[in-house]
Amino acid sequence: MHHAYIDKFAYQDSAIHRLDGRIKFLVVLVFTAVVISLPRTSPAILACYAVGPFAVLVWAGIPLGFAVKHILVISPFVLVLALSCPLYDKTPVTVLFGPVTWRTSLGWMRCFTILGKFVVTMLALIALVSTTRFNDLLAGLQKLALPRLLVIQLGFLYRYIFLLIDRAHHLLRAKAGRKLRNLGVKTELRLAAAMLGSLLIRSIDSAGRVNIAMQARGFDGNWRTISKLQIRPADLLFAAVAACFLLALHFLIRPVLR
Amino acid sequence: MPKAIELINFSYTYADGTPALSDITLSIEHGQKAALIGPNGAGKSTLLLAMAGFVKGSGKVLVDGLEINRKNLKQVRTMLGACLENPDDQLFMPTLFDDVAFGPLNMGVGAEQVKARVAEALKTVGLADMADKAPHHLSAGQKRAAAIATILSMSPKIITLDEPDGSLDPRNRRNLIKLLSNLPQTLIIATCNMNFAAALADRAVLLDKGRIVADGCAQDILWDSTLMPEHGLEVPAQPKA
Numbered sequence A: 001m002h003h004a005y006i007d008k009f010a011y012q013d014s015a016i017h018r019l020d021g022r023i024k025f026l027v028v029l030v031f032t033a034v035v036i037s038l039p040r041t042s043p044a045i046l047a048c049y050a051v052g053p054f055a056v057l058v059w060a061g062i063p064l065g066f067a068v069k070h071i072l073v074i075s076p077f078v079l080v081l082a083l084s085c086p087l088y089d090k091t092p093v094t095v096l097f098g099p100v101t102w103r104t105s106l107g108w109m110r111c112f113t114i115l116g117k118f119v120v121t122m123l124a125l126i127a128l129v130s131t132t133r134f135n136d137l138l139a140g141l142q143k144l145a146l147p148r149l150l151v152i153q154l155g156f157l158y159r160y161i162f163l164l165i166d167r168a169h170h171l172l173r174a175k176a177g178r179k180l181r182n183l184g185v186k187t188e189l190r191l192a193a194a195m196l197g198s199l200l201i202r203s204i205d206s207a208g209r210v211n212i213a214m215q216a217r218g219f220d221g222n223w224r225t226i227s228k229l230q231i232r233p234a235d236l237l238f239a240a241v242a243a244c245f246l247l248a249l250h251f252l253i254r255p256v257l258r
Numbered sequence B: 001m002p003k004a005i006e007l008i009n010f011s012y013t014y015a016d017g018t019p020a021l022s023d024i025t026l027s028i029e030h031g032q033k034a035a036l037i038g039p040n041g042a043g044k045s046t047l048l049l050a051m052a053g054f055v056k057g058s059g060k061v062l063v064d065g066l067e068i069n070r071k072n073l074k075q076v077r078t079m080l081g082a083c084l085e086n087p088d089d090q091l092f093m094p095t096l097f098d099d100v101a102f103g104p105l106n107m108g109v110g111a112e113q114v115k116a117r118v119a120e121a122l123k124t125v126g127l128a129d130m131a132d133k134a135p136h137h138l139s140a141g142q143k144r145a146a147a148i149a150t151i152l153s154m155s156p157k158i159i160t161l162d163e164p165d166g167s168l169d170p171r172n173r174r175n176l177i178k179l180l181s182n183l184p185q186t187l188i189i190a191t192c193n194m195n196f197a198a199a200l201a202d203r204a205v206l207l208d209k210g211r212i213v214a215d216g217c218a219q220d221i222l223w224d225s226t227l228m229p230e231h232g233l234e235v236p237a238q239p240k241a
Helices: A021-036 A043-060 A064-088 A106-131 A134-143 A148-178 A184-216 A233-257 B044-051 B070-079 B096-107 B111-124 B140-152 B170-181 B194-200 B218-222
Strands: A092-097 A100-105 B005-013 B019-028 B033-037 B058-063 B080-083 B158-162 B186-191 B203-208 B211-217
Touching: A021 A043, A021 A106, A021 A134, A021 A233, A043 A064, A043 A106, A043 A233, A064 A106, A092 A106, A100 A106, A106 A134, A134 A148, A148 A184, A184 B080, B005 B044, B019 B044, B019 B211, B033 B044, B033 B194, B033 B218, B044 B058, B044 B080, B044 B158, B044 B186, B070 B080, B080 B140, B096 B111, B096 B140, B111 B140, B140 B158, B140 B170, B170 B194, B186 B194, B194 B218, B203 B218, B211 B218
Parallel strands: B033 B186, B033 B203, B080 B158, B158 B186
Antiparallel strands: A092 A100, B005 B019, B005 B058, B203 B211
């Protein structure tokens, strides 16, 4: 089975793709922190922040439909949180949107702010993972002093998640092939538990064999890799542009649109 | 000159008490291409694991004259490259380059030399332009070749391969036979596929129920129409050379 979900566009070639993973990671980290820490804000300001990741996606040739699809997939979790706001905060407020005046509650304002921030930060995150190969990202994280054990764990997760998904699909297919009638919730739950157990046991077996493969190649507990990362002028220019963008929004745009 | 592999009265029993290998005495010369054949559950994979020091039983296992013990395991694994049955177990790094570089780096080889070894190993298996690929983006045949490259980059004297032809289509199997035939190393190949064994091996060791039941020239053993069916195997489809 062929998988290309997470890193579907990361193997393309563009100026953004060629940037150092560390710089992109740091920019997205700062951008996300800034957006999350914004006080309750108008949609116009959030829309200005969205211009950054939007421009990166367009420049890197990532289809916007791909980004929208992934945002929609994750959105139910945030929607539950956001939609609960209007229920407990009904303080009336008036929102001015150019010539339009809108009377609403503080709860709805919070709801829109949460959703807006979610969409903008997700756009940035998708821009990062769609323009950076996962191994480059891991190498960058290691250079940025993220605990080595965590980087190794992420590497294994990325390597083996596809196999786990494959195995889960095979099990589901095997079940579907023999499930010729409605089995009822209780039996379905029992089957799901059995399949999860099977996946767990296979994963443990697999881990044992991977351990043998590592030891066969001299692994002694120290993780050694060759880093190919290199900061170039283009990386510094990208960081400078991103910093100017955030500073301009903070000092020039936000005071006007407040 | 020491033998490439030597096992003297080696026996191993699983934790549940089932005997896996019984009184195995076997020696393989340098440069030989030996096929370990036998039905499922005969003990072929366990024997390969014993040769790489992953299975500890009674008796002796010597690699290039060096008896395996805890202290010299690293040295043994530098001389003997073990390629596991499932390439997905063998390829555990995010990219092919990292996977092929993993062994040499652990051996203490310098970065520049590692890069050269990786390039050479990938070229040998025909994956020279795939160094940056993630293993899950490779086909079954490419994964098998990549798994072999992870061993070749360590420049071992001896290579063990567990069912290397498993899940390969005929074209990829032919490519693998060509690749393995051209390797100068001592090869020990565990397989249930007699056509594959016949195409590669100059020596055959038949295992059944954890014991060696026949050992000799591949031509004599593989085409023995009495011996092979007795042990759940079949003679190769191609005529005897």
